[in-house]
Amino acid sequence: MKGAVLAIGTELLLGDVVNSNAAVLGKALAAAGVEVVANEALADDLPVLVAAVHRHLADVDVLILCGGLGPTRDDLTREVIAAALDAPLKRDPEIEQRLRDLFAGWGREMPDAVLAQADVPAGAETLDNSAGTAPGVWLEKDGKVVVALPGPPPELRAASTTVWPRLAARTGRVVTTRQVLVHGVGESAVAELVEPGLVLPNGVGMSYLASGGLVRVRFTTTGDPAVLDPLVAHADAALGDAVWGHDSDTVEGVVHDRLFGAGQTVAVAESLTGGALSAALSARPGASTTFRGGMVVYATDLKSSLAGVPGPLLDASGAVAPDTAAALAEGARTRLGATWGLAVTGVAGPDGQEGKPVGTVFLAVAGPTCEVLEARLPGDRDRVRALTVQSALHLLRRHLMSGKV
Amino acid sequence: MKGAVLAIGTELLLGDVVNSNAAVLGKALAAAGVEVVANEALADDLPVLVAAVHRHLADVDVLILCGGLGPTRDDLTREVIAAALDAPLKRDPEIEQRLRDLFAGWGREMPDAVLAQADVPAGAETLDNSAGTAPGVWLEKDGKVVVALPGPPPELRAASTTVWPRLAARTGRVVTTRQVLVHGVGESAVAELVEPGLVLPNGVGMSYLASGGLVRVRFTTTGDPAVLDPLVAHADAALGDAVWGHDSDTVEGVVHDRLFGAGQTVAVAESLTGGALSAALSARPGASTTFRGGMVVYATDLKSSLAGVPGPLLDASGAVAPDTAAALAEGARTRLGATWGLAVTGVAGPDGQEGKPVGTVFLAVAGPTCEVLEARLPGDRDRVRALTVQSALHLLRRHLMSGKV
Numbered sequence: 028m029k030g031a032v033l034a035i036g037t038e039l040l041l042g043d044v045v046n047s048n049a050a051v052l053g054k055a056l057a058a059a060g061v062e063v064v065a066n067e068a069l070a071d072d073l074p075v076l077v078a079a080v081h082r083h084l085a086d087v088d089v090l091i092l093c094g095g096l097g098p099t100r101d102d103l104t105r106e107v108i109a110a111a112l113d114a115p116l117k118r119d120p121e122i123e124q125r126l127r128d129l130f131a132g133w134g135r136e137m138p139d140a141v142l143a144q145a146d147v148p149a150g151a152e153t154l155d156n157s158a159g160t161a162p163g164v165w166l167e168k169d170g171k172v173v174v175a176l177p178g179p180p181p182e183l184r185a186a187s188t189t190v191w192p193r194l195a196a197r198t199g200r201v202v203t204t205r206q207v208l209v210h211g212v213g214e215s216a217v218a219e220l221v222e223p224g225l226v227l228p229n230g231v232g233m234s235y236l237a238s239g240g241l242v243r244v245r246f247t248t249t250g251d252p253a254v255l256d257p258l259v260a261h262a263d264a265a266l267g268d269a270v271w272g273h274d275s276d277t278v279e280g281v282v283h284d285r286l287f288g289a290g291q292t293v294a295v296a297e298s299l300t301g302g303a304l305s306a307a308l309s310a311r312p313g314a315s316t317t318f319r320g321g322m323v324v325y326a327t328d329l330k331s332s333l334a335g336v337p338g339p340l341l342d343a344s345g346a347v348a349p350d351t352a353a354a355l356a357e358g359a360r361t362r363l364g365a366t367w368g369l370a371v372t373g374v375a376g377p378d379g380q381e382g383k384p385v386g387t388v389f390l391a392v393a394g395p396t397c398e399v400l401e402a403r404l405p406g407d408r409d410r411v412r413a414l415t416v417q418s419a420l421h422l423l424r425r426h427l428m429s430g431k432v
Numbered sequence: 433m434k435g436a437v438l439a440i441g442t443e444l445l446l447g448d449v450v451n452s453n454a455a456v457l458g459k460a461l462a463a464a465g466v467e468v469v470a471n472e473a474l475a476d477d478l479p480v481l482v483a484a485v486h487r488h489l490a491d492v493d494v495l496i497l498c499g500g501l502g503p504t505r506d507d508l509t510r511e512v513i514a515a516a517l518d519a520p521l522k523r524d525p526e527i528e529q530r531l532r533d534l535f536a537g538w539g540r541e542m543p544d545a546v547l548a549q550a551d552v553p554a555g556a557e558t559l560d561n562s563a564g565t566a567p568g569v570w571l572e573k574d575g576k577v578v579v580a581l582p583g584p585p586p587e588l589r590a591a592s593t594t595v596w597p598r599l600a601a602r603t604g605r606v607v608t609t610r611q612v613l614v615h616g617v618g619e620s621a622v623a624e625l626v627e628p629g630l631v632l633p634n635g636v637g638m639s640y641l642a643s644g645g646l647v648r649v650r651f652t653t654t655g656d657p658a659v660l661d662p663l664v665a666h667a668d669a670a671l672g673d674a675v676w677g678h679d680s681d682t683v684e685g686v687v688h689d690r691l692f693g694a695g696q697t698v699a700v701a702e703s704l705t706g707g708a709l710s711a712a713l714s715a716r717p718g719a720s721t722t723f724r725g726g727m728v729v730y731a732t733d734l735k736s737s738l739a740g741v742p743g744p745l746l747d748a749s750g751a752v753a754p755d756t757a758a759a760l761a762e763g764a765r766t767r768l769g770a771t772w773g774l775a776v777t778g779v780a781g782p783d784g785q786e787g788k789p790v791g792t793v794f795l796a797v798a799g800p801t802c803e804v805l806e807a808r809l810p811g812d813r814d815r816v817r818a819l820t821v822q823s824a825l826h827l828l829r830r831h832l833m834s835g836k837v
Contacts, residue, residue: 041609042458047450099623179643236443295707302702302708302714315731320727321706322727325710364733
């Protein structure tokens with residue numbers, strides 16, 4: 028069963044918004060056993076969109092339309108379906124009533140334009156959208172399935188919950204993906220380590236994904252998932268300590284699970300990352316069991332007054348220095364009462380600092396085991412900040428996995 | 433001049449990575465006067481990609497290929513260009529030497545696979561990639577331009593710097609976009625306020641973009657930019673105080689500029705956002721002139737021990753309460769030595785807290801003027817955290833714009 032995703036909105040072509048829905052929909056379709064053959068974005072242009080629906084339906088069994096279900100004049104998806112599939116729009120009194128009730132509940136007067144969201148193509152089912160006003164649409168015609176979902180991500184999630192099980196039931200074919208997650212080794216070096224002696228069975232796909240200093244080795248099959256086990260074992264053996272997780276593991280998740288399992292906690296003192304390291308450690312549900320809190324010591328004087336770096340040390344070494352990083356980690360550990368203190372200080376740019384170039388970063392962990400690292404990180408301010416967060420999380424992860432605890 | 437973007441990589445169709453390059457390339461092409469008519473992602477499949485290149489070149493003058501220039505077996509873009517445009521690959525000795533020098537400089541042995549990145553299609557120019565190993569490609573054939581750029585965003589930026597001016601010189605046609613940025617009013621209500629009395633001149637496009645609690649009203653023209661001025665003025669007048677900025681303004685940027693202009697600073701105490709509010713205030717270059725730092729008081733006891741909320745108040749009111757938020761803002765202001773203290777505390781979920789439902793958030797600003805707000809934010813944990821950051825930034829922005837300072 029083949030599928031295509033067509034995201035609708037001139038803002039996507041102009042680059043005003045990032046089309047994150049494309050990834051969400053691709054992942055959901057792949058997991059439901061639908062082979063996604065195209066993922067396209069087109070402008071709010073009725074004839075262009077109608078032609079695209081016809082073009083895609085010539086190739087695929089399932090077409091997901093995303094966006095363009097809102098109340099404004101540039102929301103065309105309902106009209107596109109009506110025109111492309113000869114399914115004239117009819118106002119649904121139940122949806123109209125729900126819209127009126129919603130606005131009444133909010134104590135707001137309902138703009139008339141909102142009622143367009145109660146118009147449903149003939150022969151279509153609507154998909155409840157508990158997160159917004161525009162319901163989704165499921166329409167079957169000539170053996171093809173066309174689904175229209177709202178663009179705002181929370182509404183897309185809400186309106187699509189019933190879509191994926193229905194599609195999976197039709198394909199009866201599930202794609203299994205296994206990933207080996209690597210840190211500290213480049214993409215081509217990973218390939219050179221993994222590929223000797225590796226034999227891919229028929230129907231097994233393999234690829235490398237490199238991003239943000241990490242490399243993922245991915246194996247996929249639509250057959251027996253067990254064929255992937257020896258391949259993952261081969262990669263694990265070939266990559267050794269560079270492997271930090273598998274499949275959907277995140278480094279925050281690995282850190283959280285290790286801390287939780289050991290009944291330990293972490294606290295942060297961070298400078299150049301400005302809060303992003305704490306935000307990463309607090310992102311997942313249950314973070315409060317392992318993350319105490321953090322100090323964002325952006326101004327140099329706060330490194331002493333808030334985080335407790337001795338003034339003479341700070342004066343002598345400066346804000347960007349290994350012993351300052353170590354003192355920040357110790358300050359986080361003691362002042363915030365955690366098992367581990369994790370600290371970063373460095374130069375995010377655009378300009379150098381204390382004679383040190385952009386990308387100079389010192390990372391420190393203080394606790395049952397201690398370490399200070401210097402890193403030279405590539406890229407601009409945003410990238411240096413993002414890579415610093417990842418490097419700090421992996422520094423703590425190594426200590427939690429080292430067994431020295 | 434029409435253009436298309438073709439992103440290459442099975443990982444994009446499987447949703448393993450978000451195709452953020454699509455927005456970057458769309459924005460750059462639009463600014464260069466190229467009308468982007470399609471933005472597509474396809475899998476690492478040679479025949480499919482060759483066919484797609486032919487299909488797009490039938491419709492457009494410029495085709496941007498993105499990704500697939502790496503060193504591994506699934507990087508096919510060079511072969512796609514060679515096959516689709518009958519431009520056989522030839523190894524470039526200068527690029528080969530640069531690759532050898534790069535790895536020598538890193539003190540790493542160069543895997544042979546890396547040398548594939550020195551293969552250049554016949555008749556193509558290469559585009560320097562100062563951020564990585566894979567150069568880009570610029571190839572002109574039969575009056576069409578085909579550009580191949582590396583997928584990692586920093587490498588894409590580095591390799592594309594010369595591409596946009598070259599394309600803009602050919603189009604001689606520049607698209608002007610003006611945006612009116614609105615906070616606190618829904619999309620359809622914005623439309624009902626703006627549209628009465630609004631007359632769009634020929635060739636002027638208008639659209640609404642709603643995301644993350646904000647609405648953008650966008651006008652575009654390829655003609656005289658001056659025609660947009662009265663439209664922007666009309667929208668400003670119709671929306672009044674709901675307008676907080678224009679065009680590429682960000683709320684962090686507006687806050688930073690107002691603080692900088694007044695010689696003022698801000699410090700943060702945040703709970704449910706776990707550092708994300710501080711990270712937003714420290715994101716832009718020059719943030720150190722207006723952002724002092726922050727306290728991430730995730731554990732309840734830190735709200736007293738680190739941020740100075742009086743213990744009896746915390747015991748009586750709890751962690752999620754208006755007076756606790758006010759005390760956190762005052763603690764940030766005084767303990768971190770800033771003109772303004774900004775604080776948030778609330779329930780991000782997945783579970784309620786102190787009998788309060790997920791999405792209950794208290795926001796406080798302390799300084800020349802003070803305010804405490806209660807918000808009921810929709811969505812899951814990630815969305816509540818993101819909306820809390822935006823709401824807090826807009827709370828401070830309102831105080832900085834109120835003229836009461």
